[in-house]
Amino acid sequence: MRATVWTVANTLGVVAGTPGELLTALLAAPRRPDRVVLPAGAPGVGELAAGLRALGPVEVVWEEQERPAPAGPPRLSDPAAVCAADPLRVTRAYEEEPGAHGGLRAAWLRAGQALVRDDQTPPGRALALLAALPEDAAAGVRDELSALARDAPWSVAGVREGRVTALTVCGGQPVGTGDRRVRALACLGDGTRIELDERGRLRTPAAPAPRLVEAVAATLATHPATALAAVGDTVLTGDRMGFVHAFSLAGLHQAAPHSGRVTALAATGGPRAYSGGADGTVRLWRPGADEDRRPVVARRPHPVAALHARGTALAVAWADGLVELRDRDAARAVRTFRPGPAVRAVALLPDGTLAIGTDTSRVRLRPA
Template sequence: MRGAVWQIANRLGVVAGTPAELLSALLAGPPRTVRVPLPPDHELVASLRALGHLDVVLEEPRVLPPGAPVDLDDPAAVCAADPFRVTEAYEADADPHGGLRTAWLRAGQSLVRDQPRAGRALVLLSALDDAADPRLGPALTEPAAGAPWRLAWSSRRPCTALTTAPDGRLVVREDRVLAVACRADSTHLVLDERGRLHPRGGPATRLTDAVAATLASHPATALAAMGDTVLTGDRMGTVHAFSLEGLEQAALHTGRVTALTATTSTAYSGGTDGTVRAWSPGRPVVTRRPCPVGALHATDRLLAVAWADGLAQLHHLDTGRVASFRPGPRIRAVAVTADGSLVVGLDDALLCLSYRT
């Protein structure tokens, strides 16, 4: 069942690990045509049709290639085998296999995609938890050496929001907030789930009091700090810049603003319209995909973007090069470290990846 869910979710640009999560994601979106490579009597087909606003088109079911059983204890074997066969085998076998089964089922939506063996090994390595057999890490690191990314470190620490402090220190929030921003004085600004502002780590100021009062009646959907300016986004697609000199506004997106970030010179916004814009003359589109933006973080040279379909990208702003990584689960937040590494925040983990040059 999981293989079918992941395959359909990948086609539709959503993240889902169970049939219930898939149906919920589809209900939250517009009516659409769903092409399903499943037999007519499959229970997932009946569930999709029961939603009512989907046009379900059946395709020829995927036929798993014949072959000997996969050794589910061997990291190299599961990375090289057909991923749908591996998924079925792990679903049918409750043995943890040293932690390989748990990691595979955690990152499966990425693992079932067509990709080189090295890329699959890297994703599986990043999904290992602290209880995994310690021999699995080295066993997966070797085949993952051919991937464009290197896993610098990982932590089974939950994450809902990320940013960096002025000194480069990573700031991680675990308490279900929408966003966190750091001001030049290292004060943390937190945007809660209701879209309201809370200063942390220092006294409130006249500016933060004014922004908090505004958001109490007009909740925000995104937050960033740029020098002495506080940036917020709203559900109508407008970005607001609050400073002691006044308020500047720009309608940058069609639909909700979902993410904001800023360097000392440039602010960037992302929205449900699938665009990332720079708030500069002309307000150019930096990147666009047919998928909502989930999170942003920028330095002077690098821009990290998380997308709602589970893709993380690191954009090199000076060269235009883009490096991509899919961990499998939904990405909650991203950040760029002082050395140019990409930190990806998930519901149950933090991953730090360095791009091989």
């Protein structure tokens, strides 16, 4: 069943592991599909079709699948074998076989949506599995996956299990939370940590709050925000109408770079602000500069899920599960990674690693 859901979710540009999660993701998406192609005869596909039709006027089309010649079961405890085998067959084998297999089964079922993609490679599967391995995985499995992932564009620098809902860097140190009520974290130049809650209100663990934070909090109490960032003495917020607001003691600057909800913000010195939206664009904005100069930095047919910037580098997470590291000064302009689960937050750390937060873990990747 997971293989079917992952395959359909990849086709539709969302992240989901169960039929319920798939339907919820489609309901929350800016645009619902008019037509969905389902693999005829796949496990659980009838239940999935009924759920999709319940969304509204969705045309469900059945596609006959090629029937490969029968083959023996993949060696589920062999990292090289599972990375090279048919990923749909591996998924079904792990669903039927409850053994731990050195941690490979848990990692596969966690990262599976990234593993079954048509554009995935054996080194890419090894990297995704390495990032998804449980803490008690067998050392031999971890070592073999590391060897198999040598040709991947990243290496895994660390993994910490547990939910992550927001990430940032404060005082040179990563700061994160797994609190479902926190939508975003940010830090001002003086170290003041601020949070955006699920209602779009601003709060800070420190008391008393700086005057600027109090002023922004008062504004958001009546005009809730959908995104948050901070740099120096500037607090940036985004809203559901596509506006970005830069608050500082010197005044307020505003722009409307997006069509629809602002879903993520990031900022660096200058200040330079990056905004991501449900419209699938990431734009660069300099508060107080020419209103007409808000160039598109990235564009995809999926909403932006998270942003973080450091120096010339920008990390972008998309709603379909893709993470990009963009750096205009790097030899490789764009590096990509898919962890499998939905990405909730990203952060570029001072040691050069990229932290990625999901509902199951925080992974640190180092560009290879």
